[in-house]
Amino acid sequence: MKHIVYISRAVHPLSDRELERLLQQCRRDNVLHGITGILFYSHGNIAQLFEGEPAIADTLFNRIAVDGRHSHVQKLIDKPITERSFADWSMAFHPIEPQGFAALQGFLLPHHVPPAPESLSIADALLVDLVRLAVFGADPSKPAH
Amino acid sequence: MPTLPFPQLLRQLPAGVATLEGPELRFGFVNEAMYSLVGADAAGQRIADHPGGLPQALLGVLAQVYATGQPYVAKACLCTPAPDAADCRYYDLALEPYRDEQERVAGLLLLAIDVSEQEATRQQAHELSLVTRRLDARLRVLTETAPLITYTLDAQGRCRYASPQWYRFTGQPPAADLTAIWPLLIHPDDRLRVLYEAAAARRSGTGWNYEYRLRRYDGQYRWMLSRALPEVHLPDPPVYWHGALTEVHDQRELADALRRGEAEVRFLADSIPELIWTASAEGFIDYYNHYTTDYSGLNKEDLGPTGWVGLLHPSEQAEGARRWIACVASGEPYEGEYRMRRHDGIYRWHIIRARQLADGPVLRWFGTCSDVHDQYLLRQVLQTQYDELARAHHDLDTFVYAASHDLRQPALNLRGLFDELRRTATFADPDQAQLLAMVDGALTQFDTTLHDLAVTVQTQRAQQDPAEVLDVGLILEEVVLGLQPQVLARQARLDIDVAAAPGLVYGRANLRSVVHNLVSNALKFSHPDRPPHIVLRSYLTPDGEPALEVRDNGLGMTLTDARNPVFQLFVRQHTHIEGTGVGLYLVQRIVRSHGGHVEVASTLGEGTTFTIFWTRPA
Ligand SMILES: Cc1cc2nc3c(=O)[nH]c(=O)nc-3n(C[C@H](O)[C@H](O)[C@H](O)COP(=O)(O)O)c2cc1C
Numbered sequence A: 001m002k003h004i005v006y007i008s009r010a011v012h013p014l015s016d017r018e019l020e021r022l023l024q025q026c027r028r029d030n031v032l033h034g035i036t037g038i039l040f041y042s043h044g045n046i047a048q049l050f051e052g053e054p055a056i057a058d059t060l061f062n063r064i065a066v067d068g069r070h071s072h073v074q075k076l077i078d079k080p081i082t083e084r085s086f087a088d089w090s091m092a093f094h095p096i097e098p099q100g101f102a103a104l105q106g107f108l109l110p111h112h113v114p115p116a117p118e119s120l121s122i123a124d125a126l127l128v129d130l131v132r133l134a135v136f137g138a139d140p141s142k143p144a145h
Numbered sequence B: 001m002p003t004l005p006f007p008q009l010l011r012q013l014p015a016g017v018a019t020l021e022g023p024e025l026r027f028g029f030v031n032e033a034m035y036s037l038v039g040a041d042a043a044g045q046r047i048a049d050h051p052g053g054l055p056q057a058l059l060g061v062l063a064q065v066y067a068t069g070q071p072y073v074a075k076a077c078l079c080t081p082a083p084d085a086a087d088c089r090y091y092d093l094a095l096e097p098y099r100d101e102q103e104r105v106a107g108l109l110l111l112a113i114d115v116s117e118q119e120a121t122r123q124q125a126h127e128l129s130l131v132t133r134r135l136d137a138r139l140r141v142l143t144e145t146a147p148l149i150t151y152t153l154d155a156q157g158r159c160r161y162a163s164p165q166w167y168r169f170t171g172q173p174p175a176a177d178l179t180a181i182w183p184l185l186i187h188p189d190d191r192l193r194v195l196y197e198a199a200a201a202r203r204s205g206t207g208w209n210y211e212y213r214l215r216r217y218d219g220q221y222r223w224m225l226s227r228a229l230p231e232v233h234l235p236d237p238p239v240y241w242h243g244a245l246t247e248v249h250d251q252r253e254l255a256d257a258l259r260r261g262e263a264e265v266r267f268l269a270d271s272i273p274e275l276i277w278t279a280s281a282e283g284f285i286d287y288y289n290h291y292t293t294d295y296s297g298l299n300k301e302d303l304g305p306t307g308w309v310g311l312l313h314p315s316e317q318a319e320g321a322r323r324w325i326a327c328v329a330s331g332e333p334y335e336g337e338y339r340m341r342r343h344d345g346i347y348r349w350h351i352i353r354a355r356q357l358a359d360g361p362v363l364r365w366f367g368t369c370s371d372v373h374d375q376y377l378l379r380q381v382l383q384t385q386y387d388e389l390a391r392a393h394h395d396l397d398t399f400v401y402a403a404s405h406d407l408r409q410p411a412l413n414l415r416g417l418f419d420e421l422r423r424t425a426t427f428a429d430p431d432q433a434q435l436l437a438m439v440d441g442a443l444t445q446f447d448t449t450l451h452d453l454a455v456t457v458q459t460q461r462a463q464q465d466p467a468e469v470l471d472v473g474l475i476l477e478e479v480v481l482g483l484q485p486q487v488l489a490r491q492a493r494l495d496i497d498v499a500a501a502p503g504l505v506y507g508r509a510n511l512r513s514v515v516h517n518l519v520s521n522a523l524k525f526s527h528p529d530r531p532p533h534i535v536l537r538s539y540l541t542p543d544g545e546p547a548l549e550v551r552d553n554g555l556g557m558t559l560t561d562a563r564n565p566v567f568q569l570f571v572r573q574h575t576h577i578e579g580t581g582v583g584l585y586l587v588q589r590i591v592r593s594h595g596g597h598v599e600v601a602s603t604l605g606e607g608t609t610f611t612i613f614w615t616r617p618a
Helices: A016-033 A054-065 A122-136 B006-012 B032-038 B056-068 B116-145 B164-170 B178-185 B188-204 B249-270 B290-296 B307-311 B314-330 B373-424 B430-464 B472-482 B484-490 B508-524 B583-593
Strands: A002-010 A036-042 A045-052 A070-080 A089-092 B016-021 B026-030 B072-079 B089-099 B105-114 B149-154 B159-162 B208-215 B221-231 B240-247 B275-280 B285-288 B334-341 B347-359 B362-371 B467-471 B493-497 B503-507 B533-540 B546-551 B597-603 B607-613
Touching (some): A016 A036, A070 A122, A122 B307, B056 B072, B056 B105, B159 B178, B164 B178, B307 B314, B472 B493, B472 B533, B508 B533, B508 B583, B583 B597
Antiparallel strands (some): A002 A045, B016 B026, B208 B221, B275 B285, B533 B546, B597 B607
């Protein structure tokens, strides 16, 4: 088991439709491949942590890294873990039209993201907190920062 | 040999064929292709009556061709086949006379070939060439005015074109042989590389993108960015490469300087025996110096962007992480004292500091962890020693107080016994009377000393005397009233002036103690030749700080340092006058311990002025 954290920039701001499509595609594929984790998106800023079997996680990262929807993909960490910290895969962002998103499986408003799980090492928890800060700013309940 | 069916062939020919017979030029034979021009019903009619869509120009020459027998050809004539037909068509038209047996012209053969397609194409080509010319002109204006040099090379590497900017930049004459000169203008250190790369790109049919130094008209070499792409017409290999040359000298120099600077800073950081690191604006550490890896025993990958927090003592990690996040969010400097784990598992105290530096639009964090373990231990030892000293001091105070207190009772008893002795016993010897007086004096001094000692200890305790707004005038009056017996005994005059600063924030007991000591001193050390005159003045310094002046006309004293006088316990100036030497020491202690200081000016035989600056240290 390993986990990978990266940050990146969307090539253009992602619309609600695009985010929803990404959420649904990833939910489906990630269940299939035993990938769990969380993705943060705001104003073109992207950060993601995902965990899974090493070979699968590496393949996924390589696929994501060449995805044309974003660029400047910067891997921050890539290391073995002994247990998962996320039960499933979810995505947190501010939809422009929030109605309808609440009911969406795996969707979270940025200020409803739970604190970094206890099972993460202190360094990894700090990393998750920093990427969240980098994506959402000091006040995640505000869509703009 | 079968006769060919000529009429049949003629009829189906895709070109129009008709005969115009006799001087009247009547249509004889008309094939199908000609129908579209003159109609299917032309046969037998005079062409003059039935011109169809034939152009006027042709009709005009008919008679002449018939008369002279000279053939006539007209290319791409515009014909309107039917009056109502929307589209005009173009025909190549020919009139060919034919003759009878006597070689006289008997009629004309009219040929019409539809060249509308060719004509349309030709016209398109013409328009295209106009557009091309316009584009060409625009391109030339652009290439010749843009702030970059454009050029074209062929597959052999010959330079086929360079825009005028090239000549302006290099200062070469317009007649210069570009292919020969250009490589010579490239900096010798770059020349081979450039020629090699360009040749390689030409061979592989790809573009290029490299930088090199080109000699400017003034002899200076400037960094240029050269980019070119082949002009491709598949499947042929490219024949021309078109490119642009942009000056990037300043950017390049800047980038070099930055790279050099970065390298120098890292070199510096790597040679310092402290933990040094940098982080991105988002708070991810992107550099740890060598010492960090030496100290922690972890490599840079182990440490990662946030691994440093794992080096902190487990009980301090959460706090350290929280503080870092808060600083990254606010941009405030980071500072804290933490234990950090060394490679051998020992934790040592460090001060971690980080500040954000704005380097242009890029924000970066620069941090250090300084080992303060030894200082930390030393501080702890000092603190322990200080605590012990304070305790010992306190014990000593208590002892002195208790002792002086406990000794006063026996002293009083002694005094009682002595008075009793003097009252009941008679002493005949005058020496004995003197002895008695000396014993009396010694007893009095003994008692005063004990009293002063007790007061000293008490004042030290009273340093926590709460400060309040005091009416200085009132307190001065009270103190003077308490000294009334001495004042009367010496016929002293006292002037009190507090108008300039009637209030003071201070401890009440402390103010009283200071004034009491100074005034009783002034009374005690008065000059034998004149009654004491003591002036007490409360005022504000030019800086607005409160001060008290106590001036007398007494004996005066010798001073080592008027601005910073030293008064020691039991050290007395005038040994012939009774006293314990406690008073001034006390005054100074009180004033200093409340952040003020005492100054003194004195002239022997004339008087002394004490000035108490309540709030300003020496
Ligand atoms: C920001 C971002 C995050 C992504 N995260 C995932 C993910 O967690 N799981 C996943 O299967 N695909 C993810 N994708 C999509 C992949 O890049 C890729 O499009 C998808 O796996 C389909 O790949 P394919 O078209 O090669 O089959 C992500 C794409 C982007 C832009």
